[in-house]
Amino acid sequence: MIYQGVLTKMQTEFLEPIQYYLVFDNDFIHMNQLLNKSIEMKLVGHQCLSCGLDKPIYRQGFCRTCFFDKPLAGDWIMRPELSTAHLNKEDRDLEYEKKVQLQPHIVYLANSSNVKVGVTRKSQVPTRWIDQGAHEAIEIVEVPNRYLAGITEVALKDYVADKTNWRKMLKNDIEDEDLIEWRQKLKEYIPEEAKDYFIETNTETHLKFPVEQYPIKPNSLNLKKQLQYSGELVGIKGQYLIFKDQTVFNIRANEGLVVEINI
Numbered sequence: 001m002i003y004q005g006v007l008t009k010m011q012t013e014f015l016e017p018i019q020y021y022l023v024f025d026n027d028f029i030h031m032n033q034l035l036n037k038s039i040e041m042k043l044v045g046h047q048c049l050s051c052g053l054d055k056p057i058y059r060q061g062f063c064r065t066c067f068f069d070k071p072l073a074g075d076w077i078m079r080p081e082l083s084t085a086h087l088n089k090e091d092r093d094l095e096y097e098k099k100v101q102l103q104p105h106i107v108y109l110a111n112s113s114n115v116k117v118g119v120t121r122k123s124q125v126p127t128r129w130i131d132q133g134a135h136e137a138i139e140i141v142e143v144p145n146r147y148l149a150g151i152t153e154v155a156l157k158d159y160v161a162d163k164t165n166w167r168k169m170l171k172n173d174i175e176d177e178d179l180i181e182w183r184q185k186l187k188e189y190i191p192e193e194a195k196d197y198f199i200e201t202n203t204e205t206h207l208k209f210p211v212e213q214y215p216i217k218p219n220s221l222n223l224k225k226q227l228q229y230s231g232e233l234v235g236i237k238g239q240y241l242i243f244k245d246q247t248v249f250n251i252r253a254n255e256g257l258v259v260e261i262n263i
């Protein structure tokens with residue numbers, strides 16, 4: 001069976017284990033069903049997630065032009081503290097920015113390879129944690145806009161990591177941490193403006209990924225160079241496909257590539 005479509009991050013369902021779907025225009029593939037099966041992937045082109053043109057992908061699935069022009073690639077996406085919609089101040093498109101920024105946001109602690117702090121829209125919990133391959137996570141602050149979440153994250157970064165080590169995450173080289181204890185420890189560093197939004201009483205969320213075999217030395221597939229790959233799928237964690245030969249493929253980092261998948 002051959003499928004063709006543009007890669008976008010896999011959609012997920014928070015079940016035990018997590019369920020993954022690769023969604024194309026006319027088809028979707030339930031990735032969990034491909035575990036222990038051989039699949040072949042071929043690069044056949046590019047399709048910018050914004051303009052749809054077959055242009056080289058620059059970042060986040062966008063061509064260079066769209067990455068620097070479109071409101072959905074503004075700096076405040078990666079750096080929430082730069083959000084300005086709450087001041088009625090436009091970055092690229094105020095209406096869009098208001099819609100996205102002026103809604104409940106969560107500052108969370110997630111443990112994928114180490115404990116890290118992050119920000120997401122409330123509607124993206126637990127999707128965000130799944131995408132990061134976190135095996136445990138907890139909300140610590142719920143604020144009414146993206147800016148407040150951003151400045152909280154910046155303040156906490158001095159005391160906790162804000163990055164995931166993807167190799168450790170994939171190797172499952174992890175330790176359980178008491179995230180409630182971390183939350184209590186970090187409480188005093190939350191900025192004044194966000195202190196009232198601290199969450200006192202929730203519990204950790206645990207996530208289980210469909211992985212049968214973790215790689216010992218993960219080796220990242222660069223489909224843009226290699227153009228074609230085939231291997232046996234043995235796991236999915238975060239947005240990574242894990243193959244038996246220790247090759248790993250980050251779907252998220254390859255958004256915008258048009259691929260043919262042969263199952």
Ligand SMILES: [Zn+2]
Binds near residue numbers: 064
């Ligand atoms: Zn474009």
